[in-house]
Amino acid sequence: MSAPTVLLADDHGAIRAGLRIMLESHGIRVVGEAADGDVAVRNAAALRPDVVLMDLRMPGRDGVSATREIVEQGLSDVLVLTSFDEDELVFGAIRAGAAGFLLKTVDASSLVAAVRAVAAGEGALDPRVTRRALAAAAQGVGSPPDIATPALPELTSREQEVLDGILQGWSNAQLAQRLGISVPTVKTHVSSVLAKLGARSRSHAAALVRDGDRRRP
Incomplete structure (x- = not known):
């Protein structure tokens, strides 16, 4: 590279x-x-x-x-x-x-x-x-009032595992090793998770998940 x-x-x-x-x-x-x-x-x-x-x-x-x-x-x-x-x-x-x-x-x-x-x-x-x-x-510190946090979507079991890893701060290589899949497959799942959450990045996804958990009754 x-x-x-x-x-x-x-x-x-x-x-x-x-x-x-x-x-x-x-x-x-x-x-x-x-x-x-x-x-x-x-x-x-x-x-x-x-x-x-x-x-x-x-x-x-x-x-x-x-x-x-x-x-x-x-x-x-x-x-x-x-x-x-x-x-x-x-x-x-x-x-x-x-x-x-x-x-x-x-x-x-x-x-x-x-x-x-x-x-x-x-x-x-x-x-x-x-x-x-x-x-x-x-x-809710700094949360813009005009941006609504979307309801968390249904993820596949594998996507949920990938999301859990993202929340732990794992890299693609760490996710691949822990889940027993290839790095390209991890990247595909990460992209899918971000798309379903409407997140621009891993950190944004983590914030949306935390905020979604806080809003649940």
């Missing part, structure tokens, strides 16, 4: 420089940068990177709005870099279709692994961020 390409979106030049060094020293190609959400969308459309590494708090257009447009247009997958004080923004980014979430304190090896995972079509969720985000979802 060729080296993934990345667009860095953060309003702090020093942070972008540090991320570039970490990624390029591990064979990841940084093809562009952006200091705000509008530039991130434009550069994603022009450069078509495998992954946009997205800050959520930027001047002008924020990372949530930029993530939504990038995902809806199919320009790239989005991997969010977040801080612990951004619960509402994280929840918004889940609904916008972000494929993963990392803390800004992430080390180089974890960052590279997450970028490669997202570029390969998998999720990348820091457990600390996931717990906070799902807890926020369960409490």
Whole structure:
């Protein structure tokens, strides 16, 4: 597999420089940068990177709005870099279709692994961020009032097993090993689960399931 390409979106030049060094020293190609959400969308459309590494708090257009447009247009997958004080923004980014979430304190090896995972079509969720985000979802924090959570659809037994694995944060390879099926078959089931849930990403699917469980009588 060729080296993934990345667009860095953060309003702090020093942070972008540090991320570039970490990624390029591990064979990841940084093809562009952006200091705000509008530039991130434009550069994603022009450069078509495998992954946009997205800050959520930027001047002008924020990372949530930029993530939504990038995902809806199919320009790239989005991997969010977040801080612990951004619960509402994280929840918004889940609904916008972000494929993963990392803390800004992430080390180089974890960052590279997450970028490669997202570029390969998998999720990348820091457990600390996931717990906070799902807890926020369960409490309705940051839930847009004009977006109704759909009733959970009927899944096949295999799709339910795959969904259970997604909720555990398992990768496609882990799901294949645990379920005794091939990775391409796992990808097919994951796509089916996301389609039935109306989810844009694994993290969005997890939020919908948690919210659906909370709404059940």
